[in-house]
Amino acid sequence: MDEINVTAEVLSIEQFNLLEHDWNTLFAKSEQRFFLSWNWMGSWLSILPSQSRAMVVKAVVNNEIVGLAVFCHSNVRRHGFITSSQWHMHRAGVAELDQMWIEYNDVLCAKENQLAVRDAIIKYAINYFDFDELAVSMATSSRLSTKSSIPSHSFWVDSTAHPAFKINLSKPYKPSKNLHRQITKTEELLASNGGLSWSITSSQEEVFNILDLGKHWHQEKWRETPTPSGFDNAVFESFHHRLIEHNNDENKVVVVALSHQNKLIGFNYLLTDKHSVYFYLSSFMPVNDNRIKIGYFLHNKCIEWATEHNYQYYDFLAGESSYKQRFSDERYCLFDNILQKKKLSFYAERMLSKIKHKLVRK
Known part of the structure; x- marks a missing residue:
């Protein structure tokens, strides 16, 4: 050189x-x-x-x-x-x-x-x-x-x-029996009352609307912790507003939303490039029934979508949360x-x- x-x-x-x-x-x-x-x-x-x-x-x-x-x-x-x-x-x-x-x-x-x-x-x-x-x-x-x-x-x-975790989607994705059972049970319990649906969007207007409707769960979950929600930080919100406005065909923010009886109950906020889908954050309604795992259900839908669209990886990024390890088949740092x-x-x-x-x- x-x-x-x-x-x-x-x-x-x-x-x-x-x-x-x-x-x-x-x-x-x-x-x-x-x-x-x-x-x-x-x-x-x-x-x-x-x-x-x-x-x-x-x-x-x-x-x-x-x-x-x-x-x-x-x-x-x-x-x-x-x-x-x-x-x-x-x-x-x-x-x-x-x-x-x-x-x-x-x-x-x-x-x-x-x-x-x-x-x-x-x-x-x-x-x-x-x-x-x-x-x-x-x-x-x-x-x-x-x-x-x-x-x-x-x-x-x-x-x-x-430590960080991801799923290699070049191989058939198959969750463990226990994880699959929990995802299936969540769907059964939520669908039993009717009106369970999910959607995916990168439209600026729709993404902004979903964030406005659902970010309060994220704020409430993290507010009294050493790492408060970014949605309580005006700079964080301004950054993501600009990030969403920069969406293009290959590099964009994608939001997967879950609704029950036409009301939003949770969303995953994803970043995508040519090769990978990165899980950035989620926000979902707290439930008293510990059999209902909204987060698991959302991730499963995101992984299915990423697989259908030929992405190479579904990447949970850094953090040792147990759910990341349960879903993933590759660890990196x-x-x-x-x-x-x-x-x-x-x-x-x-x-x-x-x-x-x-x-x-x-």
Whole structure:
């Protein structure tokens, strides 16, 4: 491969349309996962506050763009005494702005020479940005870059794995006997009162209507937990409004809705690209009868639809929920990778973490 030239420039309003063109052109040559489509990236960039520091890093070979990534800066304080200047790839580093939660995070690059292009961009970021921590969250690889790109005397490299699950639809899908029994029983109990129906749509108007009717169940379920519903976050809602508006033939939001007696009782919110259907979130009416598994029934319908439309995978994404494991036949991992400067405050934080871990184990 010829020499890779890497540059960085501030993402401005004037540059936004040009970036969209360059991004879509390169995306067409990539493995084309939804989370690196302009649907996702453009929607995310559009909700960043005007004061955000966002940099576009570009890799070029022979005047052709072969790699793109966007890094955002944030300042954080942990434990009351540790401060850190951070740069995040395809995240803002602020909880409110990151609740939409990118997965399959990576440098956008063509299928050819992915490793070399990724290394070039990460190496450039290490040398160009002034940082305490450089983070690539929910990445496809635990390998941030080649070891030669990261001076070990100056940095620690940490990688945390997040288990994820999916179904390979190239093989006949067959749920376990117990799972099949629960799905069948759910259908019998709901249909016994008549009027059970399900529908699937990517129409903007219909998707917005379903979300408005059913999101309150999601809000009520998660409101008093450490991870409240994104529907309680105006930034999250704005992002998804834009995401739905970006729907196109190959990369789009699809909603599967379940109704009983003409009233919505639940929905699954899906993301789709050329190869996969990604389960993003669900919201459904709580029921007192523990024999009724609305979530199971919805997933079964989604999997049937994905199979009929020749998708290769139904992907539950990261998270160790038991239902994901019950449905899935493949397990994989996504990784939080952090490059951390070797400084005294971080060393103290690491020592305290080790002591705490030992005490918990005892």
